[in-house]
Amino acid sequence: MRLAAIETLGFRTVTFVTHLGRIAAFVGSIFVHSVRPPWRVRRLVGEVFDIGVLSLAIVCLSGATVGAVLGLQGYTTLSRFGAANSLGAVVGLSLVRELGPVLTALLVTGRAGSAMAAEIASMLTTEQLDGLRMMSIDPVDFVVKPKALAMLISMPMLNALFICFALFGGYVVGVKLLGVDGGTYITSMENAITWEDDVAGTLLKSFIFGALVGVIATYRGYTATPTSAGVSAATTGTVVVASVTILLFDYVITALWGV
Amino acid sequence: MQPSATRDLIVGLFVAAGLAAIGYLSIQVGGLSYKGPGGLRLYATFDEIGGLKTRAPVEIAGVTVGQVVTIGLDPSMRARVTIDVDPSLKLPTDTSAGIRTSGLLGDQFIELEPGAEDQTLTSGEEIAMTESALSIERLIGKFVHDSGVESK
Numbered sequence: 001m002r003l004a005a006i007e008t009l010g011f012r013t014v015t016f017v018t019h020l021g022r023i024a025a026f027v028g029s030i031f032v033h034s035v036r037p038p039w040r041v042r043r044l045v046g047e048v049f050d051i052g053v054l055s056l057a058i059v060c061l062s063g064a065t066v067g068a069v070l071g072l073q074g075y076t077t078l079s080r081f082g083a084a085n086s087l088g089a090v091v092g093l094s095l096v097r098e099l100g101p102v103l104t105a106l107l108v109t110g111r112a113g114s115a116m117a118a119e120i121a122s123m124l125t126t127e128q129l130d131g132l133r134m135m136s137i138d139p140v141d142f143v144v145k146p147k148a149l150a151m152l153i154s155m156p157m158l159n160a161l162f163i164c165f166a167l168f169g170g171y172v173v174g175v176k177l178l179g180v181d182g183g184t185y186i187t188s189m190e191n192a193i194t195w196e197d198d199v200a201g202t203l204l205k206s207f208i209f210g211a212l213v214g215v216i217a218t219y220r221g222y223t224a225t226p227t228s229a230g231v232s233a234a235t236t237g238t239v240v241v242a243s244v245t246i247l248l249f250d251y252v253i254t255a256l257w258g259v
Numbered sequence: 260m261q262p263s264a265t266r267d268l269i270v271g272l273f274v275a276a277g278l279a280a281i282g283y284l285s286i287q288v289g290g291l292s293y294k295g296p297g298g299l300r301l302y303a304t305f306d307e308i309g310g311l312k313t314r315a316p317v318e319i320a321g322v323t324v325g326q327v328v329t330i331g332l333d334p335s336m337r338a339r340v341t342i343d344v345d346p347s348l349k350l351p352t353d354t355s356a357g358i359r360t361s362g363l364l365g366d367q368f369i370e371l372e373p374g375a376e377d378q379t380l381t382s383g384e385e386i387a388m389t390e391s392a393l394s395i396e397r398l399i400g401k402f403v404h405d406s407g408v409e410s411k
């Protein structure tokens with residue numbers, strides 16, 4: 001009985017390490033294809049459209065809403081201490097440092113990451129990937145690489161747009177509705193946020209999140225079980241694993257970056 | 260999928276908007292806090308700068324005319340502050356610099372008080388007269404220490 005438990009533990013460990021190794025090999029293969037022609041620019045543009053442009057609406061809308069709520073909550077708390085003038089700093093810092101990159105990554109995972117995994121998994125199920133191999137086209141080069149790269153490119157831009165819309169939402173609520181002085185709001189925000197500590201950090205975070213979501217979604221789809229259940233498992237797995245990984249990495253990056 | 264040219268245009272617009280947003284965050288929000296003209300570099304040495312930080316404003320009569328660029332330690336272990344101010348200002352050579360606090364607990368900034376000399380400061384020159392930051396802890400410490408000695 002005890003032996004069986006240890007056996008299970010050993011099996012799990014071996015599976016985990018095998019997965020890590022496969023992911024590393026997969027990432028290596030994506031990287032090699034990325035730095036070598038054919039570049040597949042047309043496919044990349046198409047994927048940036050699917051991931052970036054089509055996520056724009058949800059990202060901007062969520063950004064404005066999150067900013068507005070932050071403005072409202074921050075004002076209620078700050079005005080208790082007579083510090084409503086720091087509203088811009090509170091909204092700006094929390095958005096740029098944490099909420100922007102993390103929420104954008106979670107939204108994009110749900111909106112585009114799941115779709116990416118489902119698409120690749122169903123291509124696998126319907127043997128389209130094998131069809132590509134028959135024509136001696138590497139599916140990693142033709143299908144996976146454009147998707148992963150598009151995720152890497154789109155994420156920082158969506159993040160920056162999310163933050164801009166959220167700053168606007170916070171401004172509307174704080175200045176137009178609650179009566180904080182507009183100049184004070186902008187000045188306290190611009191004084192609090194620095195390039196080295198905050199803006200560079202947010203770009204680094206969104207780049208890393210983009211790479212993570214791109215790799216997790218494509219790997220899950222690529223290694224799915226070729227059945228209908230496999231496609232749905234790949235989609236669910238992508239959202240769950242990517243979300244947890246984003247939150248974990250967010251802590252690690254913040255700790256290493258040193259706030 | 261949409262026609263290729265339209266799609267390319269939309270992707271191009273998206274990328275341009277994304278880059279503009281990154282640029283806005285980097286330059287406007289994360290950039291320098293003083294937006295006026297700069298170029299006149301002056302140095303000032305203080306015994307104590309308190310909580311002065313880089314990018315803190317430099318003011319004359321309450322008007323922001325520049326900002327703190329660097330803060331370092333000079334060989335005699337005093338704080339050496341570089342400030343960047345509007346070059347159109349004609350600051351007399353006997354201008355003095357003091358570190359002030361906005362409000363009771365606000366941020367610290369440098370206040371310049373122009374003197375009366377005819378000659379003006381040029382870039383790279385040193386502001387000779389400085390007034391250090393007022394440290395409340397030090398003041399209280401001094402007060403407690405002094406009154407303690409007297410009572411004995």
